Amino acid sequence: MSPYLLHHDPRSWDAPERFQPERFLQEDKPTSQVFLPFGGGAQSCPGSTAALVLLEGAVRAFATQCSLRLQSSPLPQPFPSYALLPEKPTTLTVGAPTAPA
Known part of the structure; x- marks a missing residue:
């Protein structure tokens, strides 16, 4: 399965x-x-x-x-392979931590 x-x-x-x-x-x-x-x-x-x-x-x-911000739009779609990968390249930006809301 x-x-x-x-x-x-x-x-x-x-x-x-x-x-x-x-x-x-x-x-x-x-x-x-x-x-x-x-x-x-x-x-x-x-x-x-x-x-x-x-x-x-x-x-x-x-x-x-750290904080992560997704630079891709729309959200990446999964591509099942030997591992679960994004269908297209996905870019994340790492930044300073954000203050709690």
Whole structure:
């Protein structure tokens, strides 16, 4: 099963094409049958625990020291390949952190 197809299945996700990280904060979080960030079973990623720990620290450091601004318009469309890539080149500008609203 393709994780990309599974993660974009409208039978399992409300508005699967939208970036909604808050959906993981709800009580009815996605189950392992519909969300496979590191694969599953014999094909699961052996470094998933280390990846999550490192990613959390990197995102925290980046979010407190930088801001990102998407320079492309409209939003990039996904192109499923050996990895999930943008269909066309996408440009991000890194800047100083923005003040909270």
